[in-house]
Amino acid sequence: MSDNNSASDCGSMSDNNGANGLAARAEAVSAAAEQTRSATEARALAGVEPIPGVAKPDPILIVDNVSRYFGGLRAISVDHLEVQRGAITALIGPNGAGKTTFFNVLTGFDSADSGSWRFEGVPLQSLPAYKVARLGLVRTFQLTKALMRLTALENLMLGATGQRGERFFPALLKPLWSGQERKIAERADRLLNGFSLTRMRDEFAGTLSGGQRKLLEMARALMVEPTMVMLDEPMAGVNPALTQSLLGHVRELRDNGMTIVLVEHDMDVVMGISDWIVCFADGELIAEGRPDDIRANPAVIDAYLGTSRTTENSSEPNDHEDKK
Numbered sequence: 001m002s003d004n005n006s007a008s009d010c011g012s013m014s015d016n017n018g019a020n021g022l023a024a025r026a027e028a029v030s031a032a033a034e035q036t037r038s039a040t041e042a043r044a045l046a047g048v049e050p051i052p053g054v055a056k057p058d059p060i061l062i063v064d065n066v067s068r069y070f071g072g073l074r075a076i077s078v079d080h081l082e083v084q085r086g087a088i089t090a091l092i093g094p095n096g097a098g099k100t101t102f103f104n105v106l107t108g109f110d111s112a113d114s115g116s117w118r119f120e121g122v123p124l125q126s127l128p129a130y131k132v133a134r135l136g137l138v139r140t141f142q143l144t145k146a147l148m149r150l151t152a153l154e155n156l157m158l159g160a161t162g163q164r165g166e167r168f169f170p171a172l173l174k175p176l177w178s179g180q181e182r183k184i185a186e187r188a189d190r191l192l193n194g195f196s197l198t199r200m201r202d203e204f205a206g207t208l209s210g211g212q213r214k215l216l217e218m219a220r221a222l223m224v225e226p227t228m229v230m231l232d233e234p235m236a237g238v239n240p241a242l243t244q245s246l247l248g249h250v251r252e253l254r255d256n257g258m259t260i261v262l263v264e265h266d267m268d269v270v271m272g273i274s275d276w277i278v279c280f281a282d283g284e285l286i287a288e289g290r291p292d293d294i295r296a297n298p299a300v301i302d303a304y305l306g307t308s309r310t311t312e313n314s315s316e317p318n319d320h321e322d323k324k
């Protein structure tokens with residue numbers, strides 16, 4: 001439908017359809033604008049100096065002086081880090097560098113010993129994980145946390161927030177929540193389809209392979225329509241064909257305006273997908289920059305690229321037999 005015949009289109013439809021058509025077009029225009037904005041945000045990193053703690057043109061997350069100790073062990077100690085909105089940032093570093101601890105602390109799954117961090121200008125340091133998620137920042141886990149005795153579809157539907165049927169009195173009146181539940185199910189089905197899981201829709205999550213559970217977890221994170229996702233080794237254990245489709249999804253999410261931070265050990269993946277790379281070693285931020293800066297950075301080579309860590313020895317079971 002072109003823009004200049006919208007009046008006749010509206011005339012030939014019911015008012016409701018006409019309004020829906022206009023709403024759909026408005027949504028498409030705003031999605032296109034969002035896409036352009038996102039590409040611009042990612043490109044904005046082109047002029048940023050590759051220096052640890054450097055300011056970003058449009059940071060969505062700002063971290064200051066965050067530390068976490070386990071007994072005498074310093075798991076993280078980060079002075080300053082900014083995450084650019086609408087970009088894909090990879091967090092790399094050798095085993096035990098503190099990447100997962102950093103994710104846990106920022107998303108409210110663990111407490112920091114010190115520090116502050118703001119997401120969209122909102123201080124998060126005293127918020128529990130569910131409130132952080134409600135603000136639009138969600139994460140996935142290195143070791144998947146699917147509910148094994150629920151189906152793939154049910155796992156996704158549980159991921160949606162603000163469901164009316166969860167409250168006691170509304171739960172007694174089905175008409176109050178059935179429409180919303182249908183919409184949630186439709187969204188879940190779209191995500192299952194997007195992550196090649198439609199065939200597993202009604203199977204228990206416990207029967208999914210390790211890789212499929214990774215995909216399910218990412219789909220579940222997206223049920224809340226977050227502004228920013230933090231993915232802890234999303235590709236580990238996923239077979240190569242699905243890895244490509246997963247990477248496609250990550251790019252698509254970025255192109256639609258989402259901010260993505262991902263932990264990944266496969267350097268080909270990291271170099272191929274990232275707009276910006278942050279490197280941790282021994283809990284500290286030792287380098288950040290564009291892929292070419294990081295590839296040539298002696299501190300990174302010394303701390304990380306010199307060590308032969310690949311997805312093979314990841315903590316998630318490899319499942320190159322994802323055949324279902």
Ligand SMILES: Nc1ncnc2c1ncn2[C@@H]1O[C@H](COP(=O)(O)OP(=O)(O)OP(=O)(O)O)[C@@H](O)[C@H]1O
Nearest residue numbers: 070073075093094095096097098099100101102142
């Ligand atoms: N709950 C805990 N109790 C004690 N030590 C912990 C705990 N969690 C993490 N650590 C330690 O903190 C350090 C950072 O661990 P973390 O899991 O954050 O590293 P990582 O960069 O995610 O490593 P990997 O690449 O292997 O996943 C490690 O030395 C680890 O042993």
Ligand SMILES: [Mg+2]
Nearest residue numbers: 099100101142
């Ligand atoms: Mg980890």
